[in-house]
Amino acid sequence: MTNKYEPLGQYLKDRATQLVPITFAEIEKIIGNKLPSSAYKHRPWWSNNPSNNVMTKVWIAAGYETEQVDMASKKLVFKRTFHVAPPPSAGGLADAPREFEHSKNEQPRCHPAFGALKGLLWIEPGYDIAKPALDEDWEEAFDKKWDELLK
Numbered sequence: 475m476t477n478k479y480e481p482l483g484q485y486l487k488d489r490a491t492q493l494v495p496i497t498f499a500e501i502e503k504i505i506g507n508k509l510p511s512s513a514y515k516h517r518p519w520w521s522n523n524p525s526n527n528v529m530t531k532v533w534i535a536a537g538y539e540t541e542q543v544d545m546a547s548k549k550l551v552f553k554r555t556f557h558v559a560p561p562p563s564a565g566g567l568a569d570a571p572r573e574f575e576h577s578k579n580e581q582p583r584c585h586p587a588f589g590a591l592k593g594l595l596w597i598e599p600g601y602d603i604a605k606p607a608l609d610e611d612w613e614e615a616f617d618k619k620w621d622e623l624l625k
Contacts, residue, residue, distance in 0.1 A: 479529040481505050486536035486552055494538065494552040517545055 485504050486494060502508055513519045520543040524531050533540065538552040597603055 477528060477532060478507050479505055479532040482529065483532040483536040486533060486538050489554075492554045494554075495542075496550060496552065498548040498550075514545075514548065517543060520550060 481504050482501060498509055498513065510519075519527065520540045522530065522534065522539045524534055533552060534555075537555055539555055541551050541553050543550040
């Protein structure tokens, strides 16, 4: 049996943005169903407590949390969290080679977090990350700069 809120989870997973502003009506259009009346009446329905309701588990599993819930205007913002892999377009676990997949009866050949940080760190073009190690006076320069900061 599928969860009627799964289309919202897929919608969020497909977003490449940090913030997803959305109205209650747009959510209803995405899931193809009306939200329960408590979603319109009670702010806690939109909390990020996974034991709150079935839909909460869906947006958390998609890597989002709710914020800026405006009950009067019937809108909110989903904010991407950092404890899940980003969508495939941004790299991460979704881009991991398929040979790392395994069945329930088989031990994984690689840690499940393999590739989770892919795409989260960029080094500015032309910046030599090895330069401090190659500079013979780096320790003196560091001490001098640190002394200036402490003054």
